Amino acid sequence: MKRPAAARRDAATSAPEAGQQVSDDTLREFIGYHIKRAFNVVQADLNQALKPLGLRMVTYSALVLIVDNPGLRQSQLAEALDVERANLVVIIDELEGRDLITRDRVPTDRRAYALNPTLAGRRLYDRALEAVRGHERRILNGMTEETKLAVIGAMSLIRQSSGGGSKGG
Amino acid sequence: MKRPAAARRDAATSAPEAGQQVSDDTLREFIGYHIKRAFNVVQADLNQALKPLGLRMVTYSALVLIVDNPGLRQSQLAEALDVERANLVVIIDELEGRDLITRDRVPTDRRAYALNPTLAGRRLYDRALEAVRGHERRILNGMTEETKLAVIGAMSLIRQSSGGGSKGG
Numbered sequence: 001m002k003r004p005a006a007a008r009r010d011a012a013t014s015a016p017e018a019g020q021q022v023s024d025d026t027l028r029e030f031i032g033y034h035i036k037r038a039f040n041v042v043q044a045d046l047n048q049a050l051k052p053l054g055l056r057m058v059t060y061s062a063l064v065l066i067v068d069n070p071g072l073r074q075s076q077l078a079e080a081l082d083v084e085r086a087n088l089v090v091i092i093d094e095l096e097g098r099d100l101i102t103r104d105r106v107p108t109d110r111r112a113y114a115l116n117p118t119l120a121g122r123r124l125y126d127r128a129l130e131a132v133r134g135h136e137r138r139i140l141n142g143m144t145e146e147t148k149l150a151v152i153g154a155m156s157l158i159r160q161s162s163g164g165g166s167k168g169g
Numbered sequence: 170m171k172r173p174a175a176a177r178r179d180a181a182t183s184a185p186e187a188g189q190q191v192s193d194d195t196l197r198e199f200i201g202y203h204i205k206r207a208f209n210v211v212q213a214d215l216n217q218a219l220k221p222l223g224l225r226m227v228t229y230s231a232l233v234l235i236v237d238n239p240g241l242r243q244s245q246l247a248e249a250l251d252v253e254r255a256n257l258v259v260i261i262d263e264l265e266g267r268d269l270i271t272r273d274r275v276p277t278d279r280r281a282y283a284l285n286p287t288l289a290g291r292r293l294y295d296r297a298l299e300a301v302r303g304h305e306r307r308i309l310n311g312m313t314e315e316t317k318l319a320v321i322g323a324m325s326l327i328r329q330s331s332g333g334g335s336k337g338g
Contacts, residue, residue: 022234022238022241022245022246022248022249023237023238024234024237024249025237026233026237026298027230027233027234030301030305031305031308031309031312031317031320031321032211032215032301032304032305032308033230034320034321034324034325035204035207035208035211035320035324036208036211036212036226037251037324037328038204038323038324038325038327038328039204039205039208040251041327041328041330041331042201042204042205042327043205044331045330045331046201057205061196061202064195064196065191065193065196068192068193068194068195069191069192072191076191077191079191080191080193082206082209129195132199132201135201136199136200136201138330139200139201139327139330140200140326140327140330141326141327141329141330142326143200143323143326143327147319147322147323148200148323150316150319150320150323151200151203151204151319151320151323152200152203153316154207154312154316154317154319154320155203155204155206155207156203156207157309157310157311157312158207158210158211158308158309158310158312159206159207159210160310161210161214161307161308161309161310162210162213162214
């Protein structure tokens, strides 16, 4: 007893059958919904690519920022990653526990910690970037360079719509 | 003692000063990074917009799908939302506890539950969509319709790069 998918069904008796398409037409009006769904794929594929290296999206991002900005303060990293300081501690502990980074007190500011990569951290950075380039090729899925640049421009526009920091995680 | 931002600093002694720009040049090569950062803003602004209604991104999406697809099975909703079944239970409990939806056994399949909106659920759906339209205008931030459509096309391409379901949360 198959029925065609409808945007809004009128009664419980017209429940979608198992296997029948669920309508998300209302949600699809919104660009935010499309971004969310694409992000789910990006995150899942990236985490899969990083798994053999023992990294996840957020620990990878943290490692890259620390290698590119040696001496980075924890507070600067929290801001750059859009995470709360409390969540940052878990990330830092994980990288430090694997001897990928060091955390040292800043001589001129006893309350601040400076983060630096170890040699092992720099090596994992190189391997991680290689894995992420493979991931990136997969998710781009044949997208033209022109479209890619249009997307990056659009994402920046959205980013700028908030005053900057979002702490979205 | 300000220094220009550099993509990679050579030693801990050249640590970025407090307030100095942290370089994310390496991460910015990747479209996934731009999508993640835009998604952080989308999620934060959407949750802010929905807060007065007692909804979050995921409970809002669930309510919309249930109103648009009355009689929806829990398993279908889990798939449509890209969430694990265990996480779905929390979402359903929240909506049912507020009398926005009902969860009834399916007579023809005793193991399945059908989800239906209540009148209160349908009313909140209308208010939520109004709030989300305001949110959408904010995040679009003057984006042209042409760019918006290009972004939606690109997000679908990324979505299709995985076999479909990602269970990314």
